[in-house]
Amino acid sequence: MVNKKNIIELDDVVVKFVGDSGDGMQLTGTLFSDAAAVSGNDLATFPDFPAEIRAPHNTIAGVSGFQVHLGQKKIYTSGDFCDVLVAMNPASLKANLKVAKLGSTLVVDSSTFDQKAVEKAGYITNPLEDGSLSKYNVIHAPISLLTQECLKDHKIDKKSASRTKNMFVLGMVFFLFNKNLESTLSYIGKKFKGKPEIKEANMAALKAGFNYSETIEAVNTTFRVGPSNLEKGFYRNVTGNVATAWGLLAAAERSGRPLFLGSYPITPATEILMELALHKSLGAKVFQAEDEIAGICSAIGASFAGSFAVTTTSGPGLSLKSEAIGLAVIAELPLVIVNVQRAGPSTGMPTKSEQSDLMQALFGRNGECPAIVMAASSPADCFYAAYYASKLSLEHMTPVILLTDGYLGFGSELFRIPDVNQLPEIKPPLATPNDPNFKPYRRDPVTLARQWAFPGMEGLRHRIGGLEKTDIDGIVSTDPKNHQLMVNIRAEKVNKVADYIPLQGLVGEDSGDLLVVGWGGTHGSLISTVQNLQQEGKKVSLAHFSHIMPLPKNTAGIFGRFKKIVVCELNMGQFVNYLRMTLPEFRYRQYNKVEGLPFHVQELTDVFHKMLEE
């Protein structure tokens, strides 16, 4: 007999899948979000996994999670707290109960809650039996046992059968959210094409989980999140790191300069390197260097040779690249440096996100060494941020540091696929072969960019490098006045970029009581909070910056129209101090956090309420 279920319609919902590393939670979460996306939901996801590949079994250290926020409204973040928590073992429940809302639904694999595992997780008594979960809607399901049971007639060994338990629980969750199994069945079909037994077992487990939810009384309510009112077009789900790689490829194609990536693997930036390595068919040359320095130096060599050169890294790698960034600045070569920030200092917390490399990006080099600094604000925005960073670098002949972060890089959201040919064109200032007037440091009078002449071009042989050179002729020089002039020109060239970037936009009214200022990966939490406050009638607006060096030209104008300004960052106040030195005429409040976690909408709401009342 099938139970009749209540269906609750929701605007948005947060689901988190947690288990032991190796329980397949990343895949389960990804498949769930893909299915939700195909059914028309807007969404954002975030994986939460330990730095270790396989920490000890059933320990808190080994817990791996994947959070999905889906909605029929616009979704900006992967969500603060979850409405449904799927926990595959005691340790994952223990580690994640704090992110489950009171009254939320917990789907728990009760067959893993034996005494040993419960104790290993740090519980004194079994939480499924001691009443400590009474404020939650707990669905006890012996998932591991049921998976074995449903596969007993399949020709696979016990271990392989056990590995399909993530499909069983995914089936359960699909039922809970009234989603169909189609996209996941098709994924399984493709993934295990050559392994019919494994394919059948995964499909069977998925369906069995779905049917189990339908049958049991513990599931008496299901949820429906209707399709989002998305703009027409083609969509896909994309992580920030993949979107960054694609933005770079698009820039290479539109500029006509072949892409060269010189990089060294580092968490959380490695996925950009791996993604670009897949695309040799687009002419991308990907060089996995022996270290971070060789990564950037090979890129500088490639740029000298006429390629669109990129290096990707995270904080510690940016430190190692500092000297070479200076070389690209003085040689005035295009180069994009992507820094997927993580929690520092030193090795810090490699899989946790932070915005604490801003000062390093702005100033972390010897000498007077200006570079364009930009930041991406969401996973899909990484595509555009990478594209525009490339455009500025190629057209202004100077390095650009693009800051993303682990939260953006690993997180995903829906990406409305653009037509690359409709993006603004990219025209690097190429020199003309045999131009009798060519000089290495002769400049465009407006942008101050020098011309790009590279080996192979006829009649333009010249030498550049790290030693100071004379203006125009590019001869090695220690002349005092010339050095002053060249330092001024390099700074002015970067400042002039302000004429080529969009004016700073605002979410909300262009004047009011409180201006919330942010940059980079905090966009989702800040816009969600500000929109909530606006709905309450508060005079709050958001200025979220993508361009940091130089700042948009209307920045001071915006700041002057608000009674209070608060700068919110996942660091101890780097952007706010940059603003204090750049636009000292304003008084800035600040809100900072360095816990390796994104801002929560609730905490920001409290902070802003308090500031409005002060």
Add this chain to the structure above:
Amino acid sequence: MLKDKRIQVSPVELTKEDFVSDQMVKWCPGCGAHAILAAVENVFPKIGYRKENFAFVSGIGCSSRFPYYVHTYGFHGIHGRANAIASGVKIANPDLSVWIATGDGDSMAIGGNHLIHIVRRNIDVNILLFNNQIYGLTKGQFSPTTPMGEVTKTSPQGTIEHPFITAGLIMGAQGTFFARAIDNNVKLMTEVMYEAAKHDGTSVVEILQNCIIFAEKAHTHIANRESREDTQLFLKHGEPMIFGKNKNKGIILKGTGLGVVTIGEGGITEKDILVHDQYSKDPAIHRMLGRMMHPVFPVAMGVIRSAPFVTYDDLMEDQITTAQNTSKIKCVNDLLRSGDVWEIK
């Protein structure tokens, strides 16, 4: 004139003057680098590639001012990174003849990592490694090739470090080409540079260079013109390894190593002398030749190893061609629309 599968040859005959720079050469008078520059200016027209297809890359040090003094495309990098920068130049544009001017400090101390990896990858560049056994530009500190015990500005009681033997380092890093020359022999330098250009892969040319200010006479014991027939072994592919003023000394295999013998003594004839095979893929003899040191052995000069192995840049181009021929993704729009994509109408 050299023929390369990729690099364009010059449509006109080139001369030394085509490569002479208009810059004042600021090395110390008597520095060995002047002779190296002369050898490069001699050999580039002989190599005969289109002059715009030559690129010189350097790091930091006396050696690394080289790009300013030769009229090619040139890039003067930062300390130790010439090999990394040049890797990018060659991979980005394999149609270039890429040359690196570097020193024992630049490539074997601060840039040691890049040197072993460019060699291991076998990227088709030519490294001119000026080995003067000292830091010249910073005025006289010991380098990774300074002989142990040498008194320098930072080793007042003598160094307590074992020096690198360049040949050993290069062949340990899977080097496919190693040659050695000395700065007082322009003819030899020109010959080995030509051979380096001809070799597909990373060519390392170690040039024993005299620093007249800080390590004067570091190489004198082998460089001396009067005695060099006895202190140097001039290797020629296919010829027996005979040396000495009287052309009566030779190198033989002895036990697990090499030995010096005199032809005509103890029943030794020319037939017993090792014949040089620079193209042997097996580096065993090359390694032993590269490590021969004065006074027990003559120092091996000329091309010690020139083994044919596939290059990184060729493999990179092959992979790109294969991907372009087989992939359905021809442009970024194709890529963005591949995989799990759905339409909202």
